[in-house]
Amino acid sequence: xxxxxxxxxxxxxxxxxxxxxxxxxxxxxxxxxxxxxxxxxxxxxxxxxxxxxxxxxxxxxxxxxxxxxxxxxxxxxxxxxxxxxxxxxxxxxxxxxxxxxxxxxxxxxxxxxxxxxxxxxxxxxxxxxxxxxxxxxxxxxxxxxxxxxxxxxxxxxxxxxxxxxxxxxxxxxxxxxxxxxxxxxxxxxxxxxxxxxxxxxxxxxxxxxxxxxxxxxxxxxxxxx
Amino acid sequence: xxxxxxxxxxxxxxxxxxxxxxxxxxxxxxxxxxxxxxxxxxxxxxxxxxxxxxxxxxxxxxxxxxxxxxxxxxxxxxxxxxxxxxxxxxxxxxxxxxxxxxxxxxxxxxxxxxxxxxxxxxxxxxxxxxxxxxxxxxxxxxxxxxxxxxxxxxxxxxxxxxxxxxxxxxxxxxxxxxxxxxxxxxxxxxxxxxxxxxxxxxxxxxxxxxxxxxxxxxxxxxxxxxxxxxxxxxxxxxxxxxxxxxxxxxxxxxxxxxxxxxxxxxxxxxxxxxx
Numbered sequence: 001x002x003x004x005x006x007x008x009x010x011x012x013x014x015x016x017x018x019x020x021x022x023x024x025x026x027x028x029x030x031x032x033x034x035x036x037x038x039x040x041x042x043x044x045x046x047x048x049x050x051x052x053x054x055x056x057x058x059x060x061x062x063x064x065x066x067x068x069x070x071x072x073x074x075x076x077x078x079x080x081x082x083x084x085x086x087x088x089x090x091x092x093x094x095x096x097x098x099x100x101x102x103x104x105x106x107x108x109x110x111x112x113x114x115x116x117x118x119x120x121x122x123x124x125x126x127x128x129x130x131x132x133x134x135x136x137x138x139x140x141x142x143x144x145x146x147x148x149x150x151x152x153x154x155x156x157x158x159x160x161x162x163x164x165x166x167x168x169x170x171x172x173x174x175x176x177x178x179x180x181x182x183x184x185x186x187x188x189x190x191x192x193x194x195x196x197x198x199x200x201x202x203x204x205x206x207x208x209x210x211x212x213x214x215x216x217x218x219x220x221x222x223x224x225x
Numbered sequence: 226x227x228x229x230x231x232x233x234x235x236x237x238x239x240x241x242x243x244x245x246x247x248x249x250x251x252x253x254x255x256x257x258x259x260x261x262x263x264x265x266x267x268x269x270x271x272x273x274x275x276x277x278x279x280x281x282x283x284x285x286x287x288x289x290x291x292x293x294x295x296x297x298x299x300x301x302x303x304x305x306x307x308x309x310x311x312x313x314x315x316x317x318x319x320x321x322x323x324x325x326x327x328x329x330x331x332x333x334x335x336x337x338x339x340x341x342x343x344x345x346x347x348x349x350x351x352x353x354x355x356x357x358x359x360x361x362x363x364x365x366x367x368x369x370x371x372x373x374x375x376x377x378x379x380x381x382x383x384x385x386x387x388x389x390x391x392x393x394x395x396x397x398x399x400x401x402x403x404x405x406x407x408x409x410x411x412x413x414x415x416x417x418x419x420x421x422x423x424x425x426x427x428x429x430x431x432x433x434x435x436x437x438x439x440x441x442x443x444x445x446x447x448x449x450x451x452x453x454x455x456x457x458x459x460x461x462x463x464x465x466x467x468x469x470x471x472x473x474x475x476x477x478x479x480x481x482x483x484x485x486x487x488x489x490x491x492x493x494x495x496x497x498x499x500x
Contacts, residue, residue: 122329125290126343126395127319136346140333 002187009188012179019175020196026089026171027158030096034157035150037097038104039142043134045109056105063102068160071095076167092164100157107149111142147212154208155201162197172196243268243303243399243430244289250297251284251454258284260454261298266399271431273445273462275438277477281454282434283326286401289432290314290321303398319347322392326404328384330376336387337363337372340394348395355394362390366420382413386420393424400424402433438481442466450474 044056063071075098076091086094115138123133162173176193180186242265251259258281266272274282287293289300294309301307305317330339340359344350350358363369366386376384385405392400402421406414418440425431425444435441441448441462448462450471458465458474466482469475 116329118325118327118329119331121287121292122323122325122331124292125318125321125323126391127315127317127347128343129315132346136342137331141331144333 004188005185006188006191008183008185009179009192012175012183016172016175016192016196019170019172020200022089022169023158023161023171023200026093026096026164026169027154027161029093030100030161031154031157033093033097034100034104037101038108039139041101041105042108042112045105046112060102060105063098064106066099068095068099069163069166071099072163072166088164088168092161092167092169095167096157096160096164099160100153103153103156104150107146107153108142110149111144111146112138114145115141143215147208151205151208154204158197158201158204172200241268242266244432245301246289246298247301248298249285249288249295249300251281251288251293252296258454259288259295262451262454262456263298264449264456264459266430266432268398268430269428271425271429271433271444271446272449273441273447274432274434274449274451275436275441275465275477275481276449276451276457280451282451283403285451286323286403286432286434289399289401290318290323319343319395320398322389322395322397322400324385324388324392324400324402324405326407328376328381328388328408330384330387330391332376335373335375336368336379336390339376339387340391343391344394359390359394362393365393365423366390367416380413381409382416385409385413385417389417389420389424398430400429400431402431402435404434404436406435406437436481438466450477452477 041056041059044052045060047053047056072092072095075086075095076088079086079091119137119141120133123137128136161169161171164171165174165177168174172193176186176189179192180189183189244266246262246264249259249262250257262281262285264272274285276282284293288295288309289302289307291307291309291314299306302317303320305313307317308314330336331342334342337356337359340362341352341355344355344358345352360369360372363372366389368383368386368390371379371383371387374383376387379387389405405421406417409417414437418437421431421433421440422444433441433445445462448458448460448465449456450458450465450469450473452473458469458471460470465474466478469478
């Protein structure tokens with residue numbers, strides 16, 4: 001029987017906070033950047049202009065159907081062939097952002113479709129410019145619809161960040177790999193990291209829930225909004 | 226058929242109408258929705274547009290503030306030609322209030338936020354004075370107590386009155402109503418019509434598409450009967466309702482003024498009379 005010994009991990013715990021921080025950092029940045037990119041791509045997919053629609057749709061379909069690992073390889077190992085050498089962290093961030101943006105696009109597109117036509121008409125009839133209409137009227141309603149599926153996507157980004165180890169990013173999974181390699185106790189390292197990811201994801205989820213309740217306060221009051 | 230408007234209101238200030246509609250044609254693909262529609266609206270005039278469903282009444286209102294473009298003719302509002310494709314139409318829309326059948330309130334905002342958002346964000350009014358003005362408008366539409374409610378917490382009649390306040394907050398020189406009571410429960414229709422009637426009494430210029438014949442008769446200065454994308458008859462409401470010249474108008478009036486409708490007209494008229 002395997003002699004499970006979690007104590008073997010203790011000497012390596014001092015390096016864990018830095019690894020967790022890196023995971024949080026890359027996931028947070030990728031979430032923000034991909035959300036912004038996703039909103040624009042979602043708007044492009046609903047544009048009257050065929051060209052914009054074509055670009056956005058092509059992007060989504062290529063990225064969505066490419067494993068994150070392959071995308072990371074392309075950025076980290078492929079780009080240097082064209083003379084573009086990026087740090088591991090930056091490569092990872094770019095790959096994670098590009099990947100997540102495709103899924104964010106679809107989340108926000110669903111949100112856009114859910115906003116009734118009358119909302120656009122009301123905003124336009126009040127003399128709002130296009131950007132003002134999106135900012136003050138449409139976007140808040142998209143977020144209201146999207147914030148639940150957004151939680152899924154944020155978890156997806158955190159999970160995806162574990163692949164960044166390949167690009168020498170010193171995040172949680174890299175800690176697991178190093179610690180396992182040094183101690184030959186991979187199983188214990190797996191367990192530690194599994195717990196770390198569980199706490200990270202559940203923590204983000206609670207935070208997102210709390211934010212949602214604050215922003216869409218009337219939901220708590222029993223209103224549809 | 227397009228006729229020169231022959232209402233008494235028109236003779237009043239032929240030289241200076243607030244809205245001039247000249248031979249407007251609207252097509253969706255092969256379908257002609259509006260066919261050579263012409264009439265003028267004078268400042269302070271209440272023009273009601275009636276007619277069967279699907280005859281382009283709503284489309285016409287949407288053309289006036291450039292939500293739809295037109296394929297022929299001309300719409301001139303306060304001396305400015307409405308061009309739905311031009312950026313200038315954005316500024317023009319700020320002077321035209323629009324009330325929709327389904328209210329179209331912003332669901333993520335409270336009633337008072339619905340009313341103040343455009344004055345603050347579009348007209349750059351200070352937040353405090355916009356809010357003060359909103360409360361004034363809420364008193365006008367008798368909704369002071371609902372200012373902080375969300376649209377989903379309000380009845381249809383309340384929502385429509387908020388929508389009216391929202392439109393008035395921009396100080397429009399023309400108010401357009403697109404079947405404002407068609408989506409309402411019968412018991413809340415009266416509240417909305419009363420508010421509209423008071424607006425008319427205050428001298429607002431109004432363009433109202435409605436099926437409320439009692440209101441049209443009672444409040445309208447002029448009635449346009451539209452059918453098949455054209456204005457069939459244009460004149461004082463009592464004239465069109467009681468003594469229509471065109472056969473098509475006669476048929477329509479007979480069909481909407483069945484005995485039961487007539488009874489409702491009476492009771493509505495009585496309810497609308499505050500005195």
